[in-house]
Structure formats: C-alpha cells, structure tokens
Amino acid sequence: MKHRLIALCFLLIIILLRVFAQELNASEVKESDALSRFAQVALSSSDYRVTAGDIYTLQYAAGTVPVVYKIVVDSSYRINVSNLGIINVAGKSYQQLKTDVEGIVTNNYPLSGVQLVLTEPASFRVRVTGEVQNSQEIVTWALARLSGLLNIDNRTPYSSLRDVSVRSQNGQIRTYDLFKAQRFGDMTQDPYVRPGDVITVSHATRVVTVAGEVERPGIYQLLPGESLRELIGYYANGLSPIADPTRIELVRQVESAVDSGDKIYLTRDAIDSGYPLQHLDAIRIPSIIELIPVMFVEGAVRLTEEGDELSTATRLTVRFTVGENYASLVQRNQAWFSAISDTKNAYLIRGVARIPLNLNPMLYDSSYRSQYFVEHNDTLIIPFRQYFVTVSGAVHSPGRFPYIPDRSWDYYIGLAGGFLPERNSHKIVDIIDFAGNKLTKKDIITPETNITARANSGLYYFNQYAPVITTVLSVVSTFITITLLISQ
Incomplete structure (x- = not known):
C-alpha cells in the first residue's frame, strides 16, 4: 500500500x-x-531607429562557407560586423544600418549574398510623470509614439496635451503639442519615444467648453492669448449653417457672483473682437431653429408608433413653419393617433376661444385643406375615445362601465359589485353585443355590449311574496276561527 x-x-x-x-x-x-509581429512592423517602416537591445542576424557566404552571425546592439551603439569592422549606429535607421553592414561584408566578400535582418526589436522603459494619476515606468519599443503612452486612464481632468515635455537621456528637453498632432496630423508634435525618455505632462491652466451650433463642439485647452475668436474659428472649426451668433450664451463659473455661475449674453461682435475667456467658461451657440414658433398637442396622442394603448394624456411640443395649414400638420404626423384617439371630436384652444376641429378629413384626404392655419401657442386637444359595457339585472350596482380590451364577462360583473345571491344563485347572464347578437360566456366581450344578470332564484320570489301570502292566510285562518265560534 x-x-x-x-x-x-x-x-x-x-x-x-x-x-x-x-x-x-x-x-x-x-x-x-x-516578437515576430514587432519585427515585421519594424522591417516595413522606414522610421525604425536602431535601438539598444536590438538583435540582428547577419548571413553571408565567406567563399564556400555559410556564415550566420548575431549582432546585439548595446548602449554604446558600437557594433562588431562579424569581425570585419566596427561601426557606430547611434541615430541610424534600420535601412541605414542595413546598407552600412552589407557594404562592409560585400567589400570583403564580393558576391557573398549578404543579408541583414532585424530578428528581435528592443523593448525599453520610459517614465511618465507630471499631471497624471500615477507616475510610472512604461515598457515600450522604438515605434511607439508619445501620444500612445499617455493612457487616458492615467490622465487627470487637468492633464494638458498642449504642453507635454520630453527629456531625453542626454538631457535635451523638447515640448510638444499633441492637439496639433491629433487634429491636423502634424506628427512632428507626436514623436517616437526613445530609451530613457522622461515624459512630463503639464497642468492645464485654461480649459473651456463649446457646445451647440459649431462644427466641432467639445472641451478645449486654450493657449495664452487665445480668445472666443480662436475657440470658435480654430478649435470648433467655425459656426454651423443654422447657428444664431446673435444670442451666444456664456456661463462663467470661476469668480462668479452666484453658485450656479454667471450667465453672460454675447453677440457676433464678441467673436470678431476676441472676447477674453476664463478657465472653465462654457459657451453655447444656439440654433435659429429655436426661434421657430411652437404649438402644443395634448390628449390621446403618442410619441411613437409602438403600441396603441394610452393610460394617460400626453403633451407634445411641435415646431411649425409660419403659414402651415392644420391639414398638412396632421397628415405628416399621423403616427400621433391611435385607436383610442377621438379625431372626429378634436378641438383647438386659441387664446380663450375653443374651436371644434374634425381631423378625419385631414387624415384620409390628401387634397383636403383646413380653414385654420397653425398659430404660435395653439393647443390642439385630442380627446380619448371611450367605450362602455352596460351591466344590469341581479347585481349590486348596475350601470355603464369603461370598456377594457380582452376582459371577460365576469370582470364587468365584478365592476357592478357582483351578483345578488338572493336573486341570481346560478350566475346566469344574457350577453348581447352592439349588433344584437347573443354571446356566450366564452366569447370576447366587445364595446357597447349589454350584460344582464337574470333574476332566477325561486327562493327570491318566495321571499318577495311571502309576507302577502302569510297575511292572507292569517286573515283566512282568523275568519274561519270566528265563524266556528259563532256557529257554536
């Protein structure tokens, strides 16, 4: 075991x-x-620079002897070419290195079929610091650009992409504007990183928001001296065709008189004159469409074509063109109406006047034109079309009750308080639809149906006439008794 x-x-x-x-x-x-994929990308790019840590494979024929030689680039950037020569490769691209190495081998061994291939691209570390969530070292390679290392998750709301500095190993510092690279494709502002680089993200000092009718709404960091003119024309790429620059709205949060911010109204002159902007200012350019007059539609209308049932009234705000006829308004908005919309008995509230407006001809006759034209602040009321079911007979509360689709006969009996047991002990009902047809309990109840609970209990009739019978019998019995006493 x-x-x-x-x-x-x-x-x-x-x-x-x-x-x-x-x-x-x-x-x-x-x-x-x-590594193979990285090598393929590096081989296909003319931008790849020789980097400390690269491994190259040199192959050639020394006479009849094939030679395979590994070349590893160290931090000195001086490489030994198969003991045929030493060259300095600092700052050279892969293509330049390939030309130099193959030239040295060819000079020593003509017709040697020399070939230099990048086998393993180097990886290295760069440091990211400044206005970021966490300063950190990132492992990258020679074809990574500056923008790719500024992870959005590591940035803060105050990280500036307009002022990013890179200090190289030799202490040289350069500053880049990534906005220009992202917006205009200026790749001189988004360089490749190199071993030992230290990337410092600056703090954004003036960030503003532009919304509304501009071609590129968004959040932008302005440089010193830039104003509303540059925000609209340069960053937001200009006004849209339907912009209304006469009613520009500016909300100023910094040093405002109230907690919600100061609201300032500007005109086109503010753009032309270069109105100064502060940190966290928010600009909105309204649309001329906002000036189009509106009317309202209320009642049994819906927002979409999905579903016909409405449990509550809806209020719609509708923009219209001056001079529009109510017929054209209704025809282009047929989706408002459902089976419970009483379009025949609609009416218009205009000021204090109430104007009846039958919409049926407008809905079903494309050539029809109403005598009424849409006016600002009109309210079109669409009543609910309500059906009823009548319940009578031996129930507690006979009456007319609102029709609800897909409900059975006993639902309406319940609305009427239920059967009177002393009058209807077997739940017998007569169901007659609107057309006079007799329905069974299994049939679907339709609008304007009449449900009659029969008074069919024999005990009920007995109880109803029992007092009379008892009285008559008592009189008869008394009469007989008196007659017998007299006869004696």
Whole structure:
C-alpha cells in the first residue's frame, strides 16, 4: 500500500510538470509570435531607429562557407560586423544600418549574398510623470509614439496635451503639442519615444467648453492669448449653417457672483473682437431653429408608433413653419393617433376661444385643406375615445362601465359589485353585443355590449311574496276561527 501511494505521488508530479511545461511552451510561442509581429512592423517602416537591445542576424557566404552571425546592439551603439569592422549606429535607421553592414561584408566578400535582418526589436522603459494619476515606468519599443503612452486612464481632468515635455537621456528637453498632432496630423508634435525618455505632462491652466451650433463642439485647452475668436474659428472649426451668433450664451463659473455661475449674453461682435475667456467658461451657440414658433398637442396622442394603448394624456411640443395649414400638420404626423384617439371630436384652444376641429378629413384626404392655419401657442386637444359595457339585472350596482380590451364577462360583473345571491344563485347572464347578437360566456366581450344578470332564484320570489301570502292566510285562518265560534 505504501509503495502504491509513493508511485501515485510520482505520477501526479510528472503530470503537473508536463502541464507546466505545456503552459511554458505556450507562453514562449505567444512571446515569439509577438516578437515576430514587432519585427515585421519594424522591417516595413522606414522610421525604425536602431535601438539598444536590438538583435540582428547577419548571413553571408565567406567563399564556400555559410556564415550566420548575431549582432546585439548595446548602449554604446558600437557594433562588431562579424569581425570585419566596427561601426557606430547611434541615430541610424534600420535601412541605414542595413546598407552600412552589407557594404562592409560585400567589400570583403564580393558576391557573398549578404543579408541583414532585424530578428528581435528592443523593448525599453520610459517614465511618465507630471499631471497624471500615477507616475510610472512604461515598457515600450522604438515605434511607439508619445501620444500612445499617455493612457487616458492615467490622465487627470487637468492633464494638458498642449504642453507635454520630453527629456531625453542626454538631457535635451523638447515640448510638444499633441492637439496639433491629433487634429491636423502634424506628427512632428507626436514623436517616437526613445530609451530613457522622461515624459512630463503639464497642468492645464485654461480649459473651456463649446457646445451647440459649431462644427466641432467639445472641451478645449486654450493657449495664452487665445480668445472666443480662436475657440470658435480654430478649435470648433467655425459656426454651423443654422447657428444664431446673435444670442451666444456664456456661463462663467470661476469668480462668479452666484453658485450656479454667471450667465453672460454675447453677440457676433464678441467673436470678431476676441472676447477674453476664463478657465472653465462654457459657451453655447444656439440654433435659429429655436426661434421657430411652437404649438402644443395634448390628449390621446403618442410619441411613437409602438403600441396603441394610452393610460394617460400626453403633451407634445411641435415646431411649425409660419403659414402651415392644420391639414398638412396632421397628415405628416399621423403616427400621433391611435385607436383610442377621438379625431372626429378634436378641438383647438386659441387664446380663450375653443374651436371644434374634425381631423378625419385631414387624415384620409390628401387634397383636403383646413380653414385654420397653425398659430404660435395653439393647443390642439385630442380627446380619448371611450367605450362602455352596460351591466344590469341581479347585481349590486348596475350601470355603464369603461370598456377594457380582452376582459371577460365576469370582470364587468365584478365592476357592478357582483351578483345578488338572493336573486341570481346560478350566475346566469344574457350577453348581447352592439349588433344584437347573443354571446356566450366564452366569447370576447366587445364595446357597447349589454350584460344582464337574470333574476332566477325561486327562493327570491318566495321571499318577495311571502309576507302577502302569510297575511292572507292569517286573515283566512282568523275568519274561519270566528265563524266556528259563532256557529257554536
């Protein structure tokens, strides 16, 4: 038993080792694939610069002897070309290195079929600091650009992309404006990073928002000296065709007189004259469409074509063109109406006047023109079309009750308080629809149906006439008794 347990443990260890080896091989394959893809990108790019840590493979024929030589670039950037020469490759691109190396080998071994290939591109670290969530070192490679290292999750609301400085290993500092790179494709403002770079993100000092009728609404960081003119014309790319620059709204939060901010109204002159803007100012350019007059529609109308049932009244605000006829307004908005919209008995409230307005001809006759034209602040009322079901007979509260689709006869009996047991002990009803047809309890109840609960209990009639019968019998019995006494 002990030997079996030891053997089982060894077997388990062997299985675990195999699993570990497979996972290790899989990770190595993935890493190899990644390196291969990076190498392919570097080989296809004329921008790739030789970087400390690169591994190149040099192949050529020395006479009849094939030679394969690995070249590793160290931080000195001086490489030994198969003991045929030493060259300084600092600042050179891969294509320049390839030309130099192949030239040295060809000078020594003509017709050697020399070839230099980048096998493994180098990876290195750069540091990101300044106005970021966390200063950190990032592992990257020579074809990564500055913008790619400024992760949006690591930026703060005050991170400036207009003022990003990069200090290289030799201490040289350059400042870049990533907005120009992102908006205009100026890649001189979005350089490739290099080993040892320190990236510093500056604090944004003046950020403003522009919304409404401009071509590029958004949040922008202004540079010193830039004003409303630059915000609208340069950053927001100008006004839209339907902009109304006579009613520009500016909300100023910083140093405002009230907590909600000061609201300032500006005109086009403010754009032309370069109105100064402060940090966190918010600009809105309204639309001329906002000046189009409005009217209102209330009652049994809907916002979409989905579903016909409305439980409550709806109020719609509708913009219209001056001179529009009510017929054209109704025809282009047929989706407002459903089966419960009483379009025949609609009416218009204009000031204190109430004007009947039958919409049916407008809905179904495209050539029809109403005598009424839409006016500012009109209110069109669409009543609900209400159906009823009548319940009578041996129930507690006979009457007319609102029709509800897909309800059975006993629902309406319940609305009437239920049967009177002393008058209807077997729940017998007569159901007659609007057309006079007799329905069964299994049929669907339709609008304007009459439901009659029969008074069919024999006990009910007995109880109804029992007092009379009892009185008559009592009189008769008394009369007979008196007659017998007299006869004696």
